[in-house]
Amino acid sequence: MLVIGAGQIGMAIARRMGYGKKIIVGDKKAENAQMIAKTMNEAGFDVVPMEMDLSSKSSILSVIAQAQKHGEITMLVNAAGVSPSQASIEAILRVDLYGTAVLLEEAGKVIAPGGVGVTISSQSGHRMKQLTPEADEQLACTPAEELLSLEILQPENIKDTLHAYQMAKRCNEKRVMAESVKWGEKGARINSISPGIIVTPLALDEFIGPRGDFYKNMFAKCPAGRPGTADEIANVAELLMRDSGAFITGADFLIDGGATASYFYGPLRP
Ligand SMILES: NC(=O)c1ccc[n+]([C@@H]2O[C@H](COP(=O)([O-])OP(=O)(O)OC[C@H]3O[C@@H](n4cnc5c(N)ncnc54)[C@H](O)[C@@H]3O)[C@@H](O)[C@H]2O)c1
Numbered sequence: 001m002l003v004i005g006a007g008q009i010g011m012a013i014a015r016r017m018g019y020g021k022k023i024i025v026g027d028k029k030a031e032n033a034q035m036i037a038k039t040m041n042e043a044g045f046d047v048v049p050m051e052m053d054l055s056s057k058s059s060i061l062s063v064i065a066q067a068q069k070h071g072e073i074t075m076l077v078n079a080a081g082v083s084p085s086q087a088s089i090e091a092i093l094r095v096d097l098y099g100t101a102v103l104l105e106e107a108g109k110v111i112a113p114g115g116v117g118v119t120i121s122s123q124s125g126h127r128m129k130q131l132t133p134e135a136d137e138q139l140a141c142t143p144a145e146e147l148l149s150l151e152i153l154q155p156e157n158i159k160d161t162l163h164a165y166q167m168a169k170r171c172n173e174k175r176v177m178a179e180s181v182k183w184g185e186k187g188a189r190i191n192s193i194s195p196g197i198i199v200t201p202l203a204l205d206e207f208i209g210p211r212g213d214f215y216k217n218m219f220a221k222c223p224a225g226r227p228g229t230a231d232e233i234a235n236v237a238e239l240l241m242r243d244s245g246a247f248i249t250g251a252d253f254l255i256d257g258g259a260t261a262s263y264f265y266g267p268l269r270p
Pocket of ligand 1: 197201
């Protein structure tokens, strides 16, 4: 099992699905990967931590090669990312948009027959206005190395870090659709999960960031009336990764306590 992103969501999915497997956990912050490896290894898992950078193709290829030393990759979890309050427009596009596209493509080339993958997108992509069909197709199908040169992703067309994040997450969903066709040639499946507010270090940075009040209002007024937990994301990942999800591929699952519904048709309407 290859897990990119040693955060709360990555760990929750790894704990749910990674028993009995060699689990390679890669993160840009080596200490995050080591911390999760320690916690999980003391709970009966078999985790190898690795330092890697999702924004770098060579780093992605190297973590895949390391994982393959232990056997074929049967499961991929991509739960690495940076949020609008944590990073610049350029960093968000490079990590969340470009890096995810490269990872899905490269993992898809080597995934074992019958393998499964999930990547973590976001409700943010759902709240942004629809793009044109042409823009959607560009995000889905442009070769990964050319993605960041697309006109729609140039600085003059990206308003702020939130807009960059929304474009990255919309792109994740489109890439998953396009990649699922290729993964399907091997009987493998790939899906994305779009969480709402899930309490993790990344979300806590948002709560104290410039949009803190906006986020607190969002979970207070969403139908569920609270933020979610990483384990609830693992519930969805479990369905997608088990045989019971065998007919699900190329899909995106919104799990946001109803925040998006309220944003369009309820008290969260802007
Ligand atoms: N927490 C939420 O409310 C929420 C909501 C929607 C989507 N998401 C998405 O979920 C994913 C996981 O986030 P989380 O909430 O578990 O946060 P987290 O902070 O617990 O984990 C994110 C991890 O990604 C790592 N990371 C950041 N940049 C990286 C890079 N370039 N290469 C490798 N690793 C890198 C971080 O070091 C961190 O360990 C992200 O893609 C995030 O956008 C989170």
